[in-house]
Amino acid sequence: MKFLDEMKVDSNSTWLDLATSCRKENVDDLVEIENELLDRYDEYDDLIENYLDDLDDSEFTDNKDLLKEYYEKPPAGLKKLILERRNDHELLECPFCGNPRSPDTLDHFIPKDNWPEFSIHPNNLVPQCRGCAPTKGEKYYCDEDEKAIFVHPIYSDILSKFKFRIVVEFSIQTKKPTFSLKIMKPRGLDNPSGDRVVKHLRALKLNQRVMDFCNREFTKWKNKLKNKNFDIRIALNHRIHEREDSEQSKNWKTSLYLGMLDNNDLIDYLNSLSTTENTDTEEFEEFEEFEELEL
Structure with a gap:
């Protein structure tokens, strides 16, 4: 398991800019909520670091299909970055579990079905093996333990220790x-x-x-x-x-x-x-x- 701090993207607007500047038919709908998304992106680091706190319900549920589409069917420029993050990481094992195969899929650490605002936020996209992907699924917070279930390998080095x-x-x-x-x-x-x-x-x-x-x-x-x-x-x-x-x-x-x-x-x-x-x-x-x- 490896600490992926070098994968952290410092600019919150880079990926979103590629989405809002494309020519998809529904791009105006994305532009309309761009500022609200950027505000939410600014909160991301704190959400991950405060892993003892559960997340509030998303305010973007009405835009869920729109936001997920820009991950699942991204415009060309954004697609290139997503594929690079999925495939060009040079990892030899899964950072979540140590599976000795190069991960070839991306995990939405904060699940996109429940919090679609982070569908194309790069720091929410973590290389992961196909053994972890269906197991982690849409799980995020454990009410019994009162903490996030999983450790984010871009924000914490404890797995690598x-x-x-x-x-x-x-x-x-x-x-x-x-x-x-x-x-x-x-x-x-x-x-x-x-x-x-x-x-x-x-x-x-x-x-x-x-x-x-x-x-x-x-x-x-x-x-x-x-x-x-x-x-x-x-x-x-x-x-x-x-x-x-x-x-x-x-x-x-x-x-x-x-x-x-x-x-x-x-x-x-x-x-x-x-x-x-x-x-x-x-x-x-x-x-x-x-x-x-x-x-």
């Missing part, structure tokens, strides 16, 4: 692994921040999604070893070190590979499917500076 640890156990009798996910909170970080991140990840149904991923990856490597001769320990270490040391364990894949390397029985079993012998004994990253949180 956490790491994943995947513990791998292996049954020699059944030849099957089991996986368990741990969320690693840096020591010294306050408990409310830890609670907030855990709630964020629970709301994204991370535990089940990571378990499904781990099982798919195990099957993938098992099939590869049956068809090719290579040392799984060397292969996993190569994959891990494709990431900078500081970024390891911040996505599911490297966390799983580290957990696999920590289980000699599993490694021995996988290598038994091939004809090579283990030659790489490089140690994996330890977690002395982190404490486990149950998800």
